[in-house]
Amino acid sequence: MYGLINIGIKDFIINRVSKKVWSEICNDLELDRDVVFEALNVYDDKLTYDLVGVISEKLSLEPAEVLERFGIFWVQYTGAEGYGQLMDLFGKDMITFLKNLNSMHARMGSMMPNLKAPRFVVEELSKNEVDLYYYSEREGLGPMVKGLLIGLSNRFGQEIEVHSHFNRHEDGGIKFKILIGV
Numbered sequence: 229m230y231g232l233i234n235i236g237i238k239d240f241i242i243n244r245v246s247k248k249v250w251s252e253i254c255n256d257l258e259l260d261r262d263v264v265f266e267a268l269n270v271y272d273d274k275l276t277y278d279l280v281g282v283i284s285e286k287l288s289l290e291p292a293e294v295l296e297r298f299g300i301f302w303v304q305y306t307g308a309e310g311y312g313q314l315m316d317l318f319g320k321d322m323i324t325f326l327k328n329l330n331s332m333h334a335r336m337g338s339m340m341p342n343l344k345a346p347r348f349v350v351e352e353l354s355k356n357e358v359d360l361y362y363y364s365e366r367e368g369l370g371p372m373v374k375g376l377l378i379g380l381s382n383r384f385g386q387e388i389e390v391h392s393h394f395n396r397h398e399d400g401g402i403k404f405k406i407l408i409g410v
C-alpha cells in the first residue's frame with residue numbers, strides 16, 4: 229500500500245499511545261524507529277499487516293480492534309493532514325459521501341497510479357438506512373471499514389450504528405448495514 233497508510237499508522241501509535249511503544253514496534257519488526265515512510269511510495273502490504281499484528285500484541289487488542297480504531301483515526305488524520313478539502317468536495321453528509329467514495333479514491337489515483345483502491349456499492353434503503361457493500365483485493369480489512377464509517381459519522385456529526393459480519397458474499401462483497409441518526 230502507499231506509504232501514506234503506514235505514515236498514518238505511525239502517527240496513530242505515536243499520538244494515541246506513545247513514542248516508546250512505537251520504538252518497541254519498530255524493534256520487533258527490525259525497522260529503524262525513526263523510519264520515514266514516503267507517502268507516494270508503494271510498500272509491500274505485508275509491512276502494513278505486520279504493523280497491525282505487532283500493535284495488536286503490544287496493546288493486547290484483537291487485530292480487528294486495532295483496524296477499527298485505526299479506521300476511526302484515519303478520517304481525522306487525513307482530514308487534518310491536507311485531505312480535508314478533498315473530502316469536502318465529495319460530500320458533507322454520510323450518504324452523499326459514501327456514494328462518492330469510489331470517485332474520491334479514483335481522484336487519488338491521479339497522484340497514486342498504483343493505487344489498488346477499494347470499491348463500494350451503496351444501496352439507499354431510506355434516508356436513515358444504507359446497505360454498503362465493500363469490495364477489495366485485500367483480505368481482512370472489514371473492521372477497518374467499520375472504523376472508517378464511525379470516523380465519517382464523527383466528521384459529519386451524524387450518529388450511526390454499523391452492523392457487519394465481515395464475511396464475503398458470493399460476489400466477494402462485504403455487507404455493512406448503516407443506520408443513520410439512531
Ligand code: HEM
Pocket residue numbers: 229230232233303306307311312314315329333336340342343344345346363364365366369372373376377380
Ligand atoms: C481523504 C481521505 C482518504 C484518503 C487520502 C485515502 C487514501 C487511501 C490510500 C492511499 C489507500 C491505500 C491503497 C493502496 O495503496 O493500494 C486507501 C485504502 C483504503 N481506503 Fe481510503 N482514503 C481516504 C478515505 C477513505 C474512507 C473515508 C474510506 C471508507 C469509508 C476509505 C476506505 C479505504 C479502504 C477500505 C482501503 C483499503 C484498501 C483495500 O480495501 O484494498 N478510504 N485509501
